[in-house]
Amino acid sequence: MRLLLLIMSLALLPATLAAQDRAAVERQFRGWLEQAVWPRAQANGVARGTFEAAFTGVTLDWDLPDLAPPGAPAQPQGRQRQAEFGSPGAYFGRGTVDGAASVGRQMAARHAGTLARVQRATGVPGHVILAIWGRESAYGRAAIPHDAFRILGTKGFMGRRADYFTDELIAALRIAQAGHTPARSMKSSWAGALGQPQFMPSSFLKYAADGDGDGRADIWRSEADTIASIGTYLARHGWIAGRDWGFEVAVPGTVSCALEGPDQGRAIADWAAMGIRRVSGKPFPDHEVRAEGFLMMPAGRHGPAFIVTPNFYVLKDYNMSDLYALFVGHVGDRIAYGSGDFAGRWGAVGGLMRSDVAAMQRALEAMGHDVGGADGLAGYKTRRSIGRWQQATGQAPTCFPQAAMTAALAR
Helix, strand or coil, X not given: CHHXXXXXXXXHHHHHHHCCCHHHHHHHHHHHHHHHHHHHHHHCCCCHHHHHHHHCCCCCCCCCCCECCCCCCCCCHHHHHHCEECCHHHHHCHHHHHHXXXXXXXXXXXXXXXXXXXXXXXXXXXXXXXXXXXXXXXXXXXXXXXXXXXXXXXXXXXXXXXXXXXXXXXXXXXXXHHCCCCHHHCEECCCCCECCCCECHHHHHHHCCCCCCCCCCCCCCCHHHHHHHHHHHHXXXXXXXXXXXXXXXXXXXXXXXXXXXXXXXXXXXHHHHCCCEECCCCCCCHHHHCCEEEEECCCHHHCCEEEECHHHHHHHHHCCCHHHHHHHHHHHHHHHHCCCCCCCCCCCCCCEEHHHHHHHHHHHHHCCCCCCCCCCCCCHHHHHHHHHHHHHCCCCCCCCCCCCHHHHHHC
């Protein structure tokens, strides 16, 4: 039956698109470029020649997700929540982690001079920069195949976040006008992120840096510019020189997982006084003990635990995900120190539908908890809200959504 429904849905898709006159929509797109985009570009110092070079031969990319062509029926926003909410451990696949660390060590040797210069200028350690570079584009080896102006133009004209992507389109035109890369060579991801650091165009304008001294910030072809740009981004987002990103720890049962979060910080010495210890057996470094740290348990009691520093949240600014920041910190440690796997093991959690997690979040919101929005994703606000609900109902807090909670929360 499920196979039949799938076949029927696929059969209906071409008919929906065929009902629209794509040629007419393409003409509307060209009109939008002239009437809405060009005046803004001109006001931002973009020459007509740059504008024409960017859009000559460019058509809409109908294969992108979340499009709303003129005259098309609106698609229900809730569909995205039917995706599976996976285990946090899946983010740390053996091949992905080992590959990023192994190539990162090669890159550390190859670019030692550049990394040292950037670290002196920004305070950001080279191994952290390398870990981000590896995650974003496999050190420049990942394909970045899309025409940035086609992607941003399509999303600006008929995407779900049209205003945002139109702003990014103007920023991309400014990049081309400044000569950092020719318009026809500006490549992006399917989401419009540019080059090896995967900067959105507005981030490029703020943080892209010239690392090789040629007067341009070429994050598509220059590895030195890529390194300098990532370091500049982190420095301007508040990286604290001399501090680590965090430490894997063992959290005793007497310490609630509901104490997690960047708004519940305390001196690392205080966490240690509560019985939290580094899994390595080493003490926390002397320069860290008096500084602020935060409990971070991305799988609640079902996975590794960490005391993180404010630098962890700087990493999270690069990509708003606890797991992303943890991946970068972990791979950076492997590059710099030869660290091994986490001591804590990821439990058999996940597998819920995002709609189920969102239902839990709405139930918690109705009780007065701040879950950070019912988006079907278990961020730290959702995790600790689950823990607080568990504590209030006499359960041992685990701070992570599980199937059995659905019915209990609905009562």
